[in-house]
Amino acid sequence: MPSLLFGDDSSRRKSSGSRRTRMIAGLVAAVVGLAVVVWGAVRLFGWLSEDGGSSGVVAETSSDATEVQTPYGLGAQTPVGADSGEADDGEPMPMTPEIAGASGNQTPVAAEAPTSPVGTETPPSPVNGAATGGEASASAQVLLAEGRRLEREGKLVAARGQYAKALAAGPNPAQYAEIAGCLASVSERTILGKKLAEGETEAELYEVQSGDYLSTIGRRYAIPYRLVQRINGLPSDSIYAGQKLKVVRGPFRVRVVKSDVVLELWLRDVLVKTYRVAIGRGDSTPAGQYVVLKKLENPAFSPPPSQRGIMKPMPGGDPQNPLGTRWIDFGDHLGIHGTNEPESISQRVSLGCIRMLNSDVEELYDFMTPEMSTVEIVETRP
Structure with missing residues (x-):
């Protein structure tokens, strides 16, 4: 009996131990399986997170979300009053741009500075020393040089055209005098020459x-x-x-430039000749557009009311006649005339009329056509 009882107890102990072993093994297997599942989930989540930018998962946001734009040529900017990093709603904030030369692996776009600032131009280099007139005088200098080349080649009409363009390009005062001289020389041989130029x-x-x-x-x-x-x-x-x-x-026309105290003779857009003149004191030579009304040779002089008692009447042809040898009337008691005071030329001394040397006004007289030629008086050269 005892042996039987002992045998039965031993069998029970063996059966119980086997069950515990199987339970522990199952538990271990479950833990290992769970660990594998968790590990796989972690790997899968990480892969999705890393691939979200290229796959479009993150890009598909609500249409109501506000997109922060970065201006071209600048790094991302942190809005005023905001901290860099994570915003309260979890959306990533633009990062403050790195300064060129600071530590870091990437160079911001702004580090590549453009060769010229946007909206600015490099000033043109001075041409033949004409630095003060800016771009206009540089252009005038180029046209002047081209005109001189054509003139040397005997292409006078083409040269005159280049000189006219140079004058219209806005030359500085020194260039203006040079161009005017070239035009006078070429015009004398083309417009005023006896032969018809090619x-x-x-x-x-x-x-x-x-x-x-x-x-x-x-x-x-x-x-x-x-x-x-x-x-x-x-x-x-x-x-x-x-x-x-x-x-x-x-017809020919005249332009008087008060600032330069000169008279210009024009044929349409070609400056034919320039004369030194005298004009009125202050504003007594009024700017405006006029038409030549009549012309007189050796005009008689009658002093204006303001000068009676100071000046006396003089017949035409008198060497002391203040009107000189010619009178070109353009109305409002104004005219272009000669003078008995050649030293007054280039000054502001008249009562309002335009004075010229007698030899100059005699020449100009032969260009003016009454009721067709115009006289323009301007403060400065256009």
């Missing part, structure tokens, strides 16, 4: 018809007949049918 557009040859007079030809071309006589070198006003005459298509 490519000339301001003049043409005219064949005299039966019944023509110099005066009728002049009226046809809006120029004084004496200019036709002068250009063609005619000793008198006698002409004959079939004769070829060079004629200029007028």
Whole structure:
């Protein structure tokens, strides 16, 4: 019996131990399985997080979310009053840009400075020393040089065109004087020369018809007949049918520049000649547009009311006549005339009229066509 009882007890102990072993093994297996599941989940979550930027998972946000834009050429900016890092709503904030040269692996976009600031231009280099006139004077200098080249090659009309462009380009005072001199020289050989220059557009040859007079030809071309006589070198006003005459298509015009105290003779957009003049004191020579009304040779002088008792009347042709040898009337008691005081030229001394040397006003007289030629008085050169 005892052996039987002992045998039964031993069997029970063995059966109980086997069950505990199996339970422990199952528990260990469960723990290991759970660990594997957790580890796999962690790896999977990490992979999704790392791949979210390229896969578009993070990019698909609500349409109501506000997108923070970074201006081109600058790093991300931290809004004023905000701390860098995480915002309260969990959205990432733009990071403060790194300063060029600071520690870090990446260089911000702004570190690559542009060669020229946006919206600015590098000033042009001075051309032949013309530094004070800026871009306009540099352009004028280039056109002037081109005109000189064409003039040396004998292409006078083309050279005149370049000089005219140079004058319109806004030259500085020194360049203006040089360009005006070039234009006067070329115009004397083209517009005012006896021969019709190659490519000339301001003049043409005219064949005299039966019944023509110099005066009728002049009226046809809006120029004084004496200019036709002068250009063609005619000793008198006698002409004959079939004769070829060079004629200029007028009318000529005048511009008086008060700041420079000069008178400019123009044929359309070509400056033909420049004269030194005298103008009125203060504002007595009023700026404005006028038309030549009439012309007189050797005008008689009658002093204005303000000068009676100081000046006396003088007949035309008197060497002391303050009007000199010519009078070109453009209204409002104003005119262009000669002078008995050549030393007054280039000064502001008259009562309002434009004074010229007698030799100059006699020349100008032959360019002015009454009721067609204009006189423009300006404060400064345009």
